[in-house]
Amino acid sequence: MTDERLGGRLIALGVTGSIAAYKAVELLRLLRAEGAEVAVMLSPAATRFVGPLTFAALSRHPVESDILALLPDGRIGHIVVADSADAIVVAPATAHFLGAMANGLAGDVVTATVLASAAPVVVAPAMDGDMWAHPATQANVARLRDAFGYGIVEPAAGELASGQSGVGRLADLPEIVDAVVAAVGSTPVRAPDPSRRPPLVDGPRDTDLAGRHIVVSAGGTREAIDPVRFIGNRSTGRMGAAIATAALERGARVTVVAANLEVMLPDGAEVIHVESTAELRAALLRLTHRPDGTAGFDALVMAAAVADFRPVGTADTKLERAGTGLTLQLEPTPDVLAQLARIVRGTDSDGEATAQAVEPRPYLVGFAAETGSLERAAEKLKRKGVDLLVANDVAEAGSGFGTDTNRVSILTLEGGRDDLPLLSKRQVADRLLDRIALALDARDADAQTSKP
Numbered sequence: 288m289t290d291e292r293l294g295g296r297l298i299a300l301g302v303t304g305s306i307a308a309y310k311a312v313e314l315l316r317l318l319r320a321e322g323a324e325v326a327v328m329l330s331p332a333a334t335r336f337v338g339p340l341t342f343a344a345l346s347r348h349p350v351e352s353d354i355l356a357l358l359p360d361g362r363i364g365h366i367v368v369a370d371s372a373d374a375i376v377v378a379p380a381t382a383h384f385l386g387a388m389a390n391g392l393a394g395d396v397v398t399a400t401v402l403a404s405a406a407p408v409v410v411a412p413a414m415d416g417d418m419w420a421h422p423a424t425q426a427n428v429a430r431l432r433d434a435f436g437y438g439i440v441e442p443a444a445g446e447l448a449s450g451q452s453g454v455g456r457l458a459d460l461p462e463i464v465d466a467v468v469a470a471v472g473s474t475p476v477r478a479p480d481p482s483r484r485p486p487l488v489d490g491p492r493d494t495d496l497a498g499r500h501i502v503v504s505a506g507g508t509r510e511a512i513d514p515v516r517f518i519g520n521r522s523t524g525r526m527g528a529a530i531a532t533a534a535l536e537r538g539a540r541v542t543v544v545a546a547n548l549e550v551m552l553p554d555g556a557e558v559i560h561v562e563s564t565a566e567l568r569a570a571l572l573r574l575t576h577r578p579d580g581t582a583g584f585d586a587l588v589m590a591a592a593v594a595d596f597r598p599v600g601t602a603d604t605k606l607e608r609a610g611t612g613l614t615l616q617l618e619p620t621p622d623v624l625a626q627l628a629r630i631v632r633g634t635d636s637d638g639e640a641t642a643q644a645v646e647p648r649p650y651l652v653g654f655a656a657e658t659g660s661l662e663r664a665a666e667k668l669k670r671k672g673v674d675l676l677v678a679n680d681v682a683e684a685g686s687g688f689g690t691d692t693n694r695v696s697i698l699t700l701e702g703g704r705d706d707l708p709l710l711s712k713r714q715v716a717d718r719l720l721d722r723i724a725l726a727l728d729a730r731d732a733d734a735q736t737s738k739p
């Protein structure tokens with residue numbers, strides 16, 4: 288189907304302080320043309336030859352050049368790259384890099400990443416002919432190749448930056464690309480989950496949700512006590528609005544089922560206003576049932592805080608102050624998300640198949656606001672029958688209601704758990720949509736391959 292040899296792969300490109308560093312820009316382009324995502328690391332000397340901006344713009348990842356700096360999301364950059372890259376290629380590799388690496392010195396991001404990684408390593412040296420011929424350099428190269436198993440793409444003969452001729456020119460770039468492809472081979476992708484890879488630089492995203500319809504519930508429901516009073520919650524709708532904004536920017540059609548929002552929704556979202564849990568449920572059921580048996584959407588993200596209890600009865604007129612006080616009797620509200628999950632899966636509350644499942648099956652994401660431990664979240668995920676549950680401790684500072692940040696854990700039906708650092712709600716939205724986009728692509732690919 289595709290002749291991209293590095294599709295779905297993450298390649299770490301280490302650039303060191305050689306005059307040939309400018310060629311790494313073209314190497315990055317060639318690796319991208321092979322379908323690879325590329326994360327670039329520069330030694331401090333390399334930054335003097337080519338600026339990080341060029342590499343960041345072309346790779347769309349922040350460039351790592353300071354071993355002591357953290358990623359914008361707080362993770363340790365060289366460890367993230369080391370753990371997620373399918374291969375590391377150092378090109379051009381200086382004599383200094385070869386020496387440092389041969390001795391396990393990790394003084395910059397390039398050497399530290401290579402040292403910290405189990406990924407295959409390809410090294411393409413480039414230097415003055417005498418430097419290359421020096422026994423120290425040759426011994427270092429031999430150690431990298433024979434003791435460490437690194438692939439060495441030997442330098443070529445030709446005119447060098449010094450004006451002399453000799454062996455030391457960086458090998459031709461297609462030869463380096465071939466060596467990377469060979470090093471990766473048919474090994475499984477090490478980090479298919481985008482959240483395990485280095486972050487992307489902020490900016491226009493791929494329209495990876497084009498043609499998708501994403502439904503987001505946002506805000507908090509209110510259950511009327513009388514015409515003027517209600518039982519509500521502190522949800523403002525910020526998280527749901529961030530998801531709607533991000534999904535629109537990524538090309539999706541977006542419907543927001545909005546329950547009493549305190550924030551603006553983006554232009555372009557279709558909005559259904561609801562007040563109570565019953566209205567929210569009715570709106571979502573209408574969206575779920577289409578006459579042709581398909582769901583009217585590809586993914587539902589239930590970011591709204593839905594009331595768990597409502598007054599058993601609602602007074603038609605305003606309740607008057609009474610000397611004896613007021614006792615409200617509450618009853619549980621229907622579990623809207625669990626009901627929707629059963630409908631789309633065609634199962635009853637015991638998980639038995641009782642009806643036709645909705646095809647293609649929409650992807651369901653729930654949110655669970657907890658206070659204290661997130662232990663209950665895993666049980667909630669199973670009980671509700673959703674594909675993903677985003678759990679957060681709303682009692683933690685900077686997380687939950689009314690803030691612009693959130694620290695969440697994403698739990699999957701398969702038992703996976705990803706504890707994200709404190710991120711802006713927009714970043715959380717994009718992390719979530721990364722997963723949704725991948726899951727929907729996988730769903731469609733499965734449907735294609737299972738066709739007779």
Ligand SMILES: Cc1cc2nc3c(=O)[nH]c(=O)nc-3n(C[C@H](O)[C@H](O)[C@H](O)COP(=O)(O)O)c2cc1C
Pocket residue numbers: 302303304305306307330331332333380381382383384395413414415418448
């Ligand atoms: C103009 C210029 C070009 C250089 N080109 C090379 C080179 O091609 N290969 C090399 O090994 N060193 C070269 N060097 C020396 C390295 O930049 C120097 O050894 C530096 O410490 C390498 O650091 P790094 O390996 O951490 O990037 C060059 C230096 C200058 C000033």
